[in-house]
Amino acid sequence: MKWACIFFPQFALDGVLRNCPDPDEALVLLHGPIQRRIIKAANAAALALGLRPEMTYTAAQAICPQFATVEYDEAALRRQHELLAAWAYGFSSQVSLHFADALVLEVQSSLPLFGPWPRFEARLRQELTALGFGHRITLAPNPVAARVLANAGDSLAVRDDAGLASALRTLPVALLGFEPEIVQALGRMGLRQLNQVLALPRAQLARRFPLSLLNHLDQMLGSKVLPLEFFLPPTTFRLRIELNFEVESTQALLFPLRRLTSDLATCLAGRDMGAQRFTLRLEHREAPTTEIVVGLLAPERDPALLFEFARGRLEPTQVVEPVLAIGLVADELPSFVPQHRGLFDERPQQTVSWEQLRERLRSRLGDDAVYAVGAQGDHRPERAWRRDTPSLALQALGPNRRPGWLLPAPEPLDVDQSRVLSGPERIESGWWDGEDACRDYYVLELADGRTAWAFQSQAEGAGWWVQGWFA
Structure with missing residues (x-):
């Protein structure tokens, strides 16, 4: 061996x-009773000033007070x-x-x-x-x-x-x-x-x-074996950094936050795990601890991404009282499955995967601002979809040619200078709830180059109504 x-x-x-x-x-580590503080260790800048280990704190202040x-x-x-x-x-x-x-x-x-x-x-x-x-x-x-x-x-x-x-x-x-x-x-x-x-x-x-x-x-x-107890990594991660001064701005917390997320990524890589949910804890002198929950839709362990997601949740937070310490707690550490990539990815440094883009938008805009569109059992377009949790992959549109985004309500449309690309598609439904609809849908190309999904209906009145726009 x-x-x-x-x-x-x-x-x-x-x-x-x-x-x-x-x-x-210049920095030194102190230990010992309050009556006799001793320098335990000193960095290079402190050594250059004449401070030495085992020197008393009083003697060190006499040499250099700063x-x-x-x-x-x-x-x-x-x-x-x-x-x-x-x-x-x-x-x-x-x-x-x-x-x-x-x-x-x-x-x-x-x-x-x-x-x-x-x-x-x-x-x-x-x-x-x-x-x-x-x-x-x-x-x-x-x-x-x-x-x-x-x-x-x-x-x-x-x-x-x-x-x-x-x-x-x-x-x-x-x-x-x-x-x-x-x-x-x-x-x-x-x-x-x-x-x-x-x-x-x-x-x-x-x-x-x-x-x-x-x-x-x-x-x-080597004639006798030393019995060793081997380390078993914990299934949770907890780390706390005590600040040397009171911090009143979240910008000043970004440096210790980067260290926390970097150490989290180090532990995750050692266990082949990812972090799907972790909590930032801002400790104050008198006010209750501020907890900022960072939730991800899929496990992640890249240090740069973990820092970016945590930063997106930290920066909008209002600091109610100066922060004395910052901590990170991660209790949910599922297995990590790396993203599959091709051997010859084109310009990967300029591309962002859907997973990374999704998490960036959620961290910046909030959990409710990013959602998936799921199908619902109704033929009426305004009732045929619902909000879902963003999935791990983009969902392909169905076989029908429909716009990816509908207007909040149909709007009148002037089609004097337009060309019919496809249609009609008859949708007749809703008679059971009193909001029945009988519409003939067309895909129209307008004179300005836009493509609309429009219909004709007697219920909404004569003329054309646009339901949505194609990208």
Whole structure:
């Protein structure tokens, strides 16, 4: 088997920076009690100002009073870890969160699908960069060795057990993943590299050190298997972004909205699902949470389309009170069936499918503004149709040549300079409800080039009446 490890060197900081509109702004993560706030991590701009991890907040303000702060949130890190695991699930069914700030996934069975390891690794890096996470990726015959190699460097690949021992023997003890107490004890004994530790008698190591040292060595060298609990993606999606300031305009919410829909699309792709209905939640200080429901007629998972549909519902919303946080909840995640396309689609970048156009119109105009026209059991044209929910495909017109859209009521028509294209078609119906109609319908071409569907009837009065127009 082959295992890949994806290590995130600045996991907590990347999770915050990807939600910031200005990632170049000086920013630090704070933790600790209110009496003694400590900098947990700092971005490049903050480091350039002289701010360092483990520095107190008071000392940092003395150096530079102008920098942004975000609370270090363990719960947010767990959700972030699960988000990345859901993404990795799209590449392997065996993904583990066993190691903090890292993912390990079995890739041997995925190589026939994604290509040889260099190509597979390049795709992982491309998608992680798009997600906004810095990373190191390594390959080894077992997950523990892959995690240890990630401590030593990036792009390290050991493909078999024969080369594993030689690749690990010269590594410093501090990079092997031992507990800090064991690393310190080994250092006091003058043991600096793995080959020095392996040269000692195993019985002496068992007496001097906890059993965890030998277990870790065996798992790293492949003589013992590390039991892992594999990640199973949830059937729902819930994500919340807390804003650094109060937002009073929906335009300022578009950046975090794009991140929410992008993360939703990432989880959907990993599970081969789509989102048919999700809810945006705008949290306020005192007012009740504003909920905006985004309903689609068919499952979708394209990040650009999800953002566009959500934006269409968000922008018309009146913000009753400044927004402190925005969240996205998706409980309906049905299977996704991609649209079938031809191998040689003509100019696809300039075409929009019916499904995308339908959803765009619904998001902009509202659910009631877009509907399908269905048939109804009545021969009278004004009663022969009804409003239906838009279907997943366009419905073809019947064999009769009828206009696609009728006028609200028949209108008088001057046909002195017109030509009869077809007709008459006799329609006589409605005697049972007191609104009987006896009409002779014709298709007329007028002098100005328009094509009308008109009739003659004694009930509406002498002359011609237009019922609808052909496109």
